[in-house]
Amino acid sequence: MSVLNEKTVEELSVLLESGACTSQEIVRDVLAEKNRIDPVIRAYVELDEEDALAQAVEADAARARGTAGPLTGIPVAIKDLLNVRGQSCTCGSKILQGYRSPYDATAVARLRSAGMVMAGRVNMDEFAMGSSTENSALQTTRNPWNTACVPGGSSGGSASAVAARMAVASIGSDTGGSVRQPASFCGCVGLKPTYGRISRYGLTAYASSLDQIGPITRTVKDAALLLGAMAGHDPMDSTSSPLDVPDYAASLTGEMKGLKLGVPKExxxxxIEPEVDACVRKAIAQCESLGAEIVEVSLPNTRYATATYYILATAEASTNLARYDGVRYGLRVEGADPIALYMNTRAAGFGSEVKRRIILGTYVLSSGYYDAYYLRAQKVRTLIARDFSEAFARCDAIVCPVSPTAAYPLGSCADDPLKMYLGDIFTVTANLAGICGLSVPCGFTSGGLPVGLQILGAPFAEQKILDIGYAYEQSTAWHTEKPAIQG
Amino acid sequence: MSSSFNESAEHMDVEYVAQLARLHLTPEERTLYQRQLDQILGYVDELKAVDVEGVEPMAHPMPRTNVLRRDECGTRGDREAVLANAPSVRHHQFVVPKIVE
Structure with missing residues (x-):
């Protein structure tokens, strides 16, 4: 019976350190569970078992040599848009099928040097564009809590694999909520660090002023451990912050007393679904009973956030995705001249949502429309960021819902992209402002679907939001619930 | 350039913009995107109600300064692994269709 796959990063670290288990045993249990239930969930895009076991052998050898760290030998699943040397990096797209990464992303390299085992890559919305993982060109991933529902997105493979216990932890990316929302839909912890906290080198770009890598885990402490392993300045990403990286996990106090939590009325x-509203309000009351002071704050420009996000993100995407031209890597569909080659390649390689966003982004940047859309949205972004800095002058962190809904049935947003965009209202704000945010499980709907509490912090206040999340989590049992899946 | 577009801000000449983005669209895609993008543009139009007089645009969340690396030689990437991903290679170079007749 596989059991080690059910443990957290923190627990496995203790077991490995004491010699109670080996990395090979952990990886075998993860593989066994993946082979049992992934045919139903379909979270993994690729998992090279031999390679994962070889890494585990190396990790066990490092431990025998006495060179192991606290994370050595613990497997982690990577969203398929981070480069992992020698492995696939499809970004959920047909245009990158067959691509093998020639190098490791900095975040991946740091996890490797901490001794972690890169155990497979997981599904996502194509180029991280989507909120349900249904935009993957590869496969449909299901929510472990109800396989008729979406896992959220775009890091839906990460969240479903972690929730279903077929990954111990996973790394995703969050451009408008893509770590926090699937974490919320699948009952996991998801952290979007401050813009610049983790190097983006080797992360396939969607919207470069919004993208940030983040962990999806079962507990807050695990998220803190992985953040600590990945964060820090990188010469390969000039936007990565030079600020020191604290030992987030060791510094968790579990203390809520004296903290001021802002509740934004907007x-x-x-x-917002009444059951989601009720779970989040109950969680806020729980924080109060743990000693936090609750204050009302206002983020008046919230109502403009979705429109601002979809102008800026698509504009940046339209330029970033110009690189998929059929020349240097990926799919090529021949044409009579280079322009025809580009047009044929991109028509065949990109899916519907990606094309839609590239067209929208090209339009808002085009001559005659730049001022009315792109420049105006950049100014509204300033107002949204200003809302947050004013709010954080009055409170230590903001507590609110992650998403207006719990996970919805597969196919329910088909052909209505705007409907799906509107569900991102509570998460895009953090990316626009560049602040950090955490999603922590805070209950279930009557239909048995998880609900997440979002904790937003000022730039580089990761320690504070992790602390609040940890104190809340330790006073509840939501994070210990697990879905029953028939393999 | 702007004369190529329809005058109304809520209606986009999808075929023309797709051309700019080097995307070939099928007639079905054109019809679908026309409807969906007009709807999305109608929605984002609400930004026109915001008073942005005197507000600085924000291109980036953090204050940025230009960063220069030292002008030193180094090794970057594995050429064979990079070229292995190319659709067509000859003599260690990418092969593309003829550009100039």
Missing amino acids: YFVEG
Whole structure:
């Protein structure tokens, strides 16, 4: 019976350190569970068992030599848009099928040097564009809590694999909520660090002023451990922050007393599912009972966030995705001249949502429309960021829902992209402002679907939001619930 | 350039913009995107209601300064692994269709 796959990073670290288990045993249990239930969930895009076991052998050898660290030998699943040397990096797209990464992303290299085992890559919305993972060109991933529902997105493979216990932890990316929302939909912990906290080198770009790598885990402490392993300045990414990296995990106090938590009234409005509203309000009351002071704050420009995000993100995407031209890597569909080659390649290689966003982004940047859309959206972005800095002058962190809904049935947003965009209202704000945010499980709907509490912090206040999340998590049992899946 | 577009801000000449983005669209895609993008543009139009007078645009979340690396030689990447991903290679170079007749 596989059991080690059910343990957290923190627990495995203790077991490995004491000699109670080996990395090979952990990896075998993860593989066994993956082979049992992934035919139903379909989270993994690729998992090279031999390679994962070889890494585990090396990790066990390092431990025998006495050169192991606290994370050595623990497997982690990587969203398929981070380069892992020698492995696939499809980005959920047909245009990158067959691509093998020639190098490691910095975040991956740091996890490797901490001794972690790169155990497979997981599904996502194509180029991280989507909120349900249904935009993957490769496969449909299901929510472990209800396989008729989406896992959220775009890091849906990460969240479903972690929730289903077929990954111990996973690394995703968050451009408009793509770590926090699937974590919320699948009952996991998801952290979007401050812009610049983790190097983006080797992360396939979607919207470069918004993208940030983040962990999806079962506990807050695990998220803190992985953040600590990945964070820090990198000469390969000039936007990575030179600020020191604290030992986030060791510094968790579990203390809520004396903290001031802001509740933004604009995040509790019509359109939010009553059961989600009730779970989040109950969680806020729990924080209060743990000693936090609750204050009302206002983020008045929230109502413009979705429109601002979809102008800026698509504009950046339209330029970033110009690189898929059929010349240097990926799919090529021949044409009579280079322009025809580009047009044929991109028509065949990109899926529907990616094309839609490239067209929208090209339009808002085009002559005659730049000022009305792109420049105006950049100014509204300033106002949204200003809302947050004013709010953080009055509180230590903001608590609110992650998403207005719990996971919805597969196919329910088909052909209505705007409907799906509107679900991102509570997460895109953090990316626009560049602040950090954490999603922590805070209950279930009557239909048995998880709900997440979002904790937003000022730039580089990761320690604070992790602390709040940890204190809340330790006083509840939501994170210990697990879905029953028939393999 | 702007004369190539329809005058109304809520209606985009999808075929023309797709051309700019080097995307070949099928007639079905054109019809679908026209409807969906007009709907999305109608939605983002609400930004026109925001008073942005005197507000600086924000291109980036953090204050940015230009960064120069030292002008030193180094090794970057594995050429064979990079070229292995190319659709067509000859003599260690990417092969593309003829550009100039």
